[in-house]
Amino acid sequence: MSIMRLDGGLTQPVVRRLNALRQLSETATAAFDKTIRRRVLHAGAGETLISEGERPDRIRVVLAGWLSRYKLLEDGRRQIVNFILPGEMCDAFSYLLPRSDHSIDTLTPVVFSEIEREPFEELIASDRSLMEALWCTSLVDGSIQREWAVNIGRRDALERVAHLLCEVFERLKLVGLVEGNSCAFPVTQMDLADASGLSIVHLNRTLQELRAAGLIILRERMLTINDLDALKDAGLFNPTYLPYLR
Amino acid sequence: MSIMRLDGGLTQPVVRRLNALRQLSETATAAFDKTIRRRVLHAGAGETLISEGERPDRIRVVLAGWLSRYKLLEDGRRQIVNFILPGEMCDAFSYLLPRSDHSIDTLTPVVFSEIEREPFEELIASDRSLMEALWCTSLVDGSIQREWAVNIGRRDALERVAHLLCEVFERLKLVGLVEGNSCAFPVTQMDLADASGLSIVHLNRTLQELRAAGLIILRERMLTINDLDALKDAGLFNPTYLPYLR
DNA sequence: CGTTTAGTTGACCGTGCTCAAGGGGCGTGG
DNA sequence: CCACGCCCCTTGAGCACGGTCAACTAAACG
Numbered sequence: 001m002s003i004m005r006l007d008g009g010l011t012q013p014v015v016r017r018l019n020a021l022r023q024l025s026e027t028a029t030a031a032f033d034k035t036i037r038r039r040v041l042h043a044g045a046g047e048t049l050i051s052e053g054e055r056p057d058r059i060r061v062v063l064a065g066w067l068s069r070y071k072l073l074e075d076g077r078r079q080i081v082n083f084i085l086p087g088e089m090c091d092a093f094s095y096l097l098p099r100s101d102h103s104i105d106t107l108t109p110v111v112f113s114e115i116e117r118e119p120f121e122e123l124i125a126s127d128r129s130l131m132e133a134l135w136c137t138s139l140v141d142g143s144i145q146r147e148w149a150v151n152i153g154r155r156d157a158l159e160r161v162a163h164l165l166c167e168v169f170e171r172l173k174l175v176g177l178v179e180g181n182s183c184a185f186p187v188t189q190m191d192l193a194d195a196s197g198l199s200i201v202h203l204n205r206t207l208q209e210l211r212a213a214g215l216i217i218l219r220e221r222m223l224t225i226n227d228l229d230a231l232k233d234a235g236l237f238n239p240t241y242l243p244y245l246r
Numbered sequence: 247m248s249i250m251r252l253d254g255g256l257t258q259p260v261v262r263r264l265n266a267l268r269q270l271s272e273t274a275t276a277a278f279d280k281t282i283r284r285r286v287l288h289a290g291a292g293e294t295l296i297s298e299g300e301r302p303d304r305i306r307v308v309l310a311g312w313l314s315r316y317k318l319l320e321d322g323r324r325q326i327v328n329f330i331l332p333g334e335m336c337d338a339f340s341y342l343l344p345r346s347d348h349s350i351d352t353l354t355p356v357v358f359s360e361i362e363r364e365p366f367e368e369l370i371a372s373d374r375s376l377m378e379a380l381w382c383t384s385l386v387d388g389s390i391q392r393e394w395a396v397n398i399g400r401r402d403a404l405e406r407v408a409h410l411l412c413e414v415f416e417r418l419k420l421v422g423l424v425e426g427n428s429c430a431f432p433v434t435q436m437d438l439a440d441a442s443g444l445s446i447v448h449l450n451r452t453l454q455e456l457r458a459a460g461l462i463i464l465r466e467r468m469l470t471i472n473d474l475d476a477l478k479d480a481g482l483f484n485p486t487y488l489p490y491l492r
Numbered sequence: 493c494g495t496t497t498a499g500t501t502g503a504c505c506g507t508g509c510t511c512a513a514g515g516g517g518c519g520t521g522g
Numbered sequence: 523c524c525a526c527g528c529c530c531c532t533t534g535a536g537c538a539c540g541g542t543c544a545a546c547t548a549a550a551c552g
Contacts, residue, residue: 053486071396073482079396096382101389101487136342138384143347145391150317150325152399153443157540188498197399202540204500236319240299241347403508434530448508450532 010063010111011036013087013175020174020244021140022133032130035123036061036113043112049090049104056100059120060090065110066186070194071102080195082144083107083168083187087175092138108186136243143241152197155236157206160196162235165216167242169225174244185223210234256309256357257282259333259421266420266490267386268379278376281369282307282359289358295336295350302346305366306336311356312432316440317348326441328390329353329414329433333421338384354432382489389487398443401482403452406442408481411462413488415471420490431469456480 011033018024024032040063043049050056052071067084081102084090090104095117115123124131144167151163172183187195193203210216215231217224225231239245257279264270270278286309289295296302298317313330327348330336336350341363361369370377390413397409418429433441439449456462461477463470471477485491 069392071392073396073400074484075482077400079400081392081395093381093385096378097385097389097489099486099489101489102392132342135339138388139339139343142384142388142391143343145388145395146315146317146327146348149327149391149394149398150319152395153325154319154323190498199541200498201500201542205540208500236321238320240345243343243345243347436530445509446530447510447532451508454532 010040011113013063013177014061016175017087017137017244018130018133021136022129024129024133025127028127028130031123031126035115035119036063038119039114041112041114043106043110045106045108045110047106047110049106050100051103052101053099055098056091056094057117059092059095059115059117061113061115062086062088062090063111063113065112066107067110068105068107068191068195069102070105078194079197080191081148082141083195085168085171085175086177088171089134089137092134107191140243143243147241157196157198157202158209159235160198161192161203161206162210162215162231163237164192164196164235165210165223165225166228166232166235166237169223169228170239170242170245181226181228182222182224184221185218186221256286257359259309259423260307262421263333263383263490264376264379267382268375270375270379271373274373274376277369277372281361281365282309284365285360287358287360289352289356291352291354291356293352293356295352296346297349298347299345301344302337302340303363304341305338305361305363307359307361308332308334308336309357309359311358312353313356314351314353314437314441315348316351324440325443326437327394328387329441331414331417331421332423334417335380335383338380353437386489389489393487403442403444403448404455405481406444407438407449407452408456408461408477409483410438410442410481411456411469411471412474412478412481412483415469415474416485416488416491427472427474428468428470430467431464432467 014036015024015029015033018032019029049060049067062084064086066086067090068080069082069084070078070080072078084104090112091100094100124134147167151160155163168185169178169183172178177183189203189207190200192207193200196203198206207216207218210231211218213234214226215234216226231237260282261270261275261279264278265275295306295313308330310332313336314326315328315330316324316326318324330350336358337346340346370380393413397406401409414431415424415429418424423429435449435453436446438453439446442449444452453462453464456477457464459480460472461480462472477483
């Protein structure tokens with residue numbers, strides 16, 4: 001990891017996401033922007049940013065790249081409980097708890113901002129709507145987490161994968177990372193399997209089924225959704241749980 | 247629902263739980279206690295307190311009884327994403343979002359306190375550690391939610407049910423609702439099935455397996471765990487995600 | 493070039509689901 | 523008081539969805 005210079009566009013996803021939850025004033029936006037730019041790092045793919053059991057002592061905001069939030073069982077089984085996408089936070093407010101319940105890995109090279117607890121607390125104390133927006137991101141994480149439980153617990157393989165793709169697509173769209181009906185999709189099938197609670201073999205066959213149905217094109221880390229409405233139907237996707245949509 | 251008189255012990259679970267997350271001062275405890283007692287309601291079993299899509303406009307604290315947090319698919323499939331136990335909150339801070347992503351039903355007759363948004367915000371503004379304790383309850387809900395995703399996604403039926411029982415047992419122990427190795431366990435097998443992502447038939451057989459292994463006794467809405475360590479082993483239960491333990 | 497990583501395919505198997513039927517407890521109404 | 527219905531639990535039989543194991547290809551990389 002090393003400190004790097006930042007071009008103006010990099011903080012765009014974060015600001016966009018927060019503004020979808022609470023209208024931020026210009027001064028609040030500027031203060032937030034400034035704090036974020038104070039310490040920008042990057043990491044390669046496959047690095048662990050925090051492990052289960054560690055004390056979370058700083059806040060990280062993802063500016064570019066994908067990460068996975070996951071837990072391991074003793075015998076190596078892994079469940080990815082969420083992806084962390086550009087504009088999202090790794091651990092807002094988690095410093096309030098003594099240790100992390102899960103681990104976070106980079107899935108791709110990642111650019112992120114790191115904020116210590118104190119400046120973060122000063123920041124949220126300075127503007128009410130900024131604090132509310134940040135709290136909302138935490139609440140939305142909760143909503144997404146609940147939807148994932150539903151996805152894994154009550155949808156079959158095809159529905160499950162279709163739903164996952166719809167959700168990620170919408171989350172990327174919010175931060176401007178969708179062009180037309182395509183987006184970068186830089187995860188392996190193994191990651192997708194661990195995110196959807198399927199075996200890697202069955203995930204592979206499920207993807208092929210979605211391709212054969214003409215719903216998606218997924219190759220070379222690029223996802224194209226040919227018919228988003230059809231994919232949503234296939235995944236029983238109901239966006240009520242993503243409050244920034246609509 | 248109707249207003250009722252409160253005996254002194256009813257707020258115990260809530261206070262106990264918050265104190266496990268943050269040491270509360272006497273004055274903070276008293277202020278909280280007073281706010282809670284202002285409006286105490288009860289509901290029968292099988293009532294819906296809030297439905298998916300509704301605006302959450304007040305905070306509810308459970309003083310007695312069990313509830314389920316769940317989501318429905320169009321075709322009626324249901325996933326219970328968490329139980330809400332005595333001392334826990336139905337929807338702390340969720341008023342920050344425009345609508346609820348899930349529904350909450352009572353599983354038993356329930357006694358709860360209802361707090362409007364304004365007095366709640368005054369309350370948390372009055373004491374820093376109280377606010378942090380309440381935020382922590384929200385973060386712990388997140389931890390539990392993630393663990394449920396792991397449970398449903400990566401554990402087999404026996405492990406899954408064993409884990410669920412361990413978790414609920416520990417959560418009840420925290421608020422003083424465990425006596426010896428037994429606790430009230432007032433849910434139907436259908437509820438347990440929907441919580442663990444299993445069919446009701448298979449859940450029934452899994453419970454019988456746990457009984458046959460001598461791990462648990464479960465009858466007449468009463469759970470006895472004969473060997474908690476063995477049950478934890480069977481469920482690959484790692485309590486790191488429950489910060490108030492240990 | 494050899495090695496590693498990701499994706500794909502086939503064959504077989506088993507966990508967990510579906511459908512169906514029946515039992516026990518309990519409340520309600522005749 | 524009994525009959526009936528309802529809810530919850532239980533059991534059996536058959537099956538299918540998805541897991542496991544294994545082998546192979548293709549691309550990436552040193």
